[in-house]
Amino acid sequence: MPSWREDVRKVNIIVCVKRVPDTGTRIRIARGGSAIDPEGLRHVMNPYDEFALEAGLRTREAVGEGEVTAVSLGDAQSEETLRAALALGADRAILIEGTVTHDGLATAKVLASVIEEDRAELILLGKKAVDDDQEQVGPMLATLLGWSCASAVSQFELEGGHGSVRCARAVEGGTQYVRLPLPSVLTITKGAFEPRFASMKGIMAAKRKPLERRPAKAVASRLRLRSLELPPERSGGEFIGEGAGAVPELVRILRDEEGLI
């Protein structure tokens, strides 16, 4: 469990959430080759955003006072994702009605223009969205707002006396510990914040919580998607054999034919 300094009394947190295709679903390319086929596609809240939301909820619960606001840029269907965030415990939601592209800087500009109107000490996002895998909106948003930022945060703790946040970052080769002054943007990865499940009571309450719609500022994408294609099929397997008896042949192939070991 995360721990919190007792002298933090109130914190307002914005959590950015995105509606993405379920990771278990197969992707097909739509005719025209520039989008995925929406037919039969299930959608979920981006799994990394679930960690971010959980982190926001636990922080607010530990501090005692303050609001968790879920924000999503997208079309009307993203309302589902925001209702899911409300059911889990967010206090209110903002749907920024607009188009999401693969240009993370365009997304960050839209989010920045909306977030500037709302007072918050923390903005939390998932480390990346598992649709475009661009992994960039958090640090870009922080740069535009002039806030401090840590990416790939697996655990953090508010330090009220310092007006700061202490973060553990999951990076190659280990864990980096950093301290940032608030306000701060953190992108969250799997770690301390295993998401909770929505209760029936939470789902009922979500229907009455405020969900505000705001138009997205017009920002053109400068990332042109020329085409989308399925990766080349791997020419499938050669069974070497069964059991330990097949091992010498496998090693021979990997060494002599492939030069890999």
Place this chain on the structure above:
Amino acid sequence: MTKVLAVLEEREGWLTEVAGEVMAVAAGLAEDLGGSADALLPRGEAWRDGGEGVERSGVRRLTVLVHEALASYRPEVFTAVVESAVREGGYGAVLLAATSQGKDLAARLAARLDVPLAQEIVDLAVSGGEIELVRPVYAGKALARIHLDSSPLIATIRPHAFSLEPGKSAPEIEVVEADLDPSGWATEVLAFEASDPEVPDVAEAAVVVSGGRGLKGPENWDLLEGLRAALGGDAGLGASRAVVDAGWRPHAEQVGQTGQTVAPRLYFAIGISGAVQHLAGMRTAGKIVAINRDADAPIFKIADYGIVGDLFEVVPALTREIEALRARG
């Protein structure tokens, strides 16, 4: 004439392997554009030796920028030094490694320069003066061909994704003591806790030994560790989502859509049935070897070589065979 800048990264005082790839891709891009490539290495202390990776990099000049504040990754400092290098050098393209540091730095740099960013590219081609970038989306379930309407172009390069020819030339090395203004550096680095320094990160390892539920419990991972050790220093460990969710292995090892997407030269899938989201994370590996009891497991559909059998017999035999091979030299 377009100038290309490769931004390099170190780990524990040594250039990362992917730093060599970034230089090679930068040199290749510069050649295609009729320009030249330089490299920039921010570092905490004076330069000692770049090794073979630098000597055959193909870049024209390597600038080693030295300041004690550059000893570990402090994003504001790194962003400031790279931003000024890009502006002063008039670079038309900037390439970084798609590591946690490279991706964080690239995002901040792109926002500072007000240009879009392509993370984790796996290919790039120049035609008609335009640069087309290829990057996996949906964790590799699809590939996007994109163009960035901006200058400079900024992209990060996925480790091991490019097939590269060894570079031709050694760079001229220039060591510069950086003059930095510490005001506005928000991030205070408190500590770094290294995981086992002998085992490379799964995203960077050239060979990955990955285990799934077929291992039956975390106590059986010494089997995979034995195989990994036999394969040598550039082999890392991976895991399926099921075993990470079960708490058997750390998330840092998870391969798949909510973990790492990897492209090692050789991938061993051991006791992994091959869920869609796992296959997405490793399907761009050079060669895939699957060991599984179930001949109908989906992993065999994409594996290059498969052994059907009990991994508790096959893996120790494989480890012994490879150890014997190594012993013979």
